[in-house]
Amino acid sequence: MISDKMKGFVANSSAIRAMFEEGKKMAAVYGADHVYDFSLGNPNVPAPEAVKEAVIDIVTNEDPVLVHGYMSNSGYEDVRGALAEHLNGLYGTHYTDSNLVMTVGAAGGLNVIFKTLLNPGDEVLTVTPYFVEYRAYAGNFDGVLVECAADPVTFFPDIADMEKKISKKTRAVILNTPNNPTGVVYPASVIQEVADLLERKSREYGAPIYIVSDEPYREIAYDGVEVPWIPSIYRDTIVGSSYSKTLSLPGERIGYLVIPSEITDSANVMAAANVATRILGFVNAPSLMQRVVARCCAEKANVGYYDRNRKLLYGSLTEYGYTCVKPDGAFYLWMKSPEEDEREFARKCKDEEQILLVPGRNFGCAGFVRIAYCVSYETIRNSLPGFKRVAESYGL
Numbered sequence: 001m002i003s004d005k006m007k008g009f010v011a012n013s014s015a016i017r018a019m020f021e022e023g024k025k026m027a028a029v030y031g032a033d034h035v036y037d038f039s040l041g042n043p044n045v046p047a048p049e050a051v052k053e054a055v056i057d058i059v060t061n062e063d064p065v066l067v068h069g070y071m072s073n074s075g076y077e078d079v080r081g082a083l084a085e086h087l088n089g090l091y092g093t094h095y096t097d098s099n100l101v102m103t104v105g106a107a108g109g110l111n112v113i114f115k116t117l118l119n120p121g122d123e124v125l126t127v128t129p130y131f132v133e134y135r136a137y138a139g140n141f142d143g144v145l146v147e148c149a150a151d152p153v154t155f156f157p158d159i160a161d162m163e164k165k166i167s168k169k170t171r172a173v174i175l176n177t178p179n180n181p182t183g184v185v186y187p188a189s190v191i192q193e194v195a196d197l198l199e200r201k202s203r204e205y206g207a208p209i210y211i212v213s214d215e216p217y218r219e220i221a222y223d224g225v226e227v228p229w230i231p232s233i234y235r236d237t238i239v240g241s242s243y244s245k246t247l248s249l250p251g252e253r254i255g256y257l258v259i260p261s262e263i264t265d266s267a268n269v270m271a272a273a274n275v276a277t278r279i280l281g282f283v284n285a286p287s288l289m290q291r292v293v294a295r296c297c298a299e300k301a302n303v304g305y306y307d308r309n310r311k312l313l314y315g316s317l318t319e320y321g322y323t324c325v326k327p328d329g330a331f332y333l334w335m336k337s338p339e340e341d342e343r344e345f346a347r348k349c350k351d352e353e354q355i356l357l358v359p360g361r362n363f364g365c366a367g368f369v370r371i372a373y374c375v376s377y378e379t380i381r382n383s384l385p386g387f388k389r390v391a392e393s394y395g396l
């Protein structure tokens, strides 16, 4: 018998994954070239050559006992030091190895930080639509995810609604920019508004409300759009990131948390995160990959590849009459469904045109679909006649 809590998680378990599995079955029937799978945020870009070179060099020339051994639960000191230096160079900060915890992807980092911060019943706010797994991650530690509205046009947080949703139980607010699933990037002015609100509310309740900045897409921004470094705007910010998207290493499960010395109770948060990493059973982030990202942290994401896809997809779909949010970052397009129930629209795209999209209600926002365009340019190009026929069938 499985636990009641797991029953809930299984029941709500990822529709995105289900879609991905469906895509594989459809590929067997129609041929892979005739299935247009936009369901999963799995980069279609290979990791930079420097990653391969680093792997080979490390396994060839570094001490194997060190490379494959246990280390501090937070990760190798020299790796954390290298990443801290890299961040300092970018953001003018003064982090050291003791401000970083290496994690098992961004997902591992979120679980570590929620285990560190949450008492049962504590609330974590998120802006709708949001990355589906947040609810489970907070729930893993008996935290409760509370949804705040976004502006229906910009998809920036609705500050008035956020104020209504904050209570004395609010322990953290997750900000995810560049955003999955909308592709929007919050400008500094918006983050400042959130910061002003949280400072006021933290004072009112006499306890810090932390921002947990979930930013695995930080480097993927287009047209020179700036992605603000949130700890420079709001003191009580903890950053979680990974190399899953930017260096195309999602299966390698490597990321990090930044716990700045300036945050409230920093030393305890850092010490607790170190223990959380261990007792969650991760023990430490994958050792070889830690050593690889220390060498490759300055490597650039292949933004040009995604940008080309973005331009083709956004340009074509808007031309066909669809209403889309113009993505400034990440590799997702957030599109309004031409009919009220977006599941029907997604079903039509799948059954009639072999186009796989994810219904927005999986992100807490019905009436929209998410299109993950981290696929090949050809997949997008070949899917366009299908999108066009569907648009025509709705009279767009």
Ligand code: PLP
Residues within 6 Å of the ligand: 041, 104, 105, 106, 107, 108, 131, 176, 180, 214, 216, 241, 242, 243, 244, 245, 250, 254, 255
């Ligand atoms: N946060 C967001 C917003 C994501 O989109 C994802 C993955 O898609 C994650 C976290 C988890 O990333 P990782 O694979 O690095 O654990």
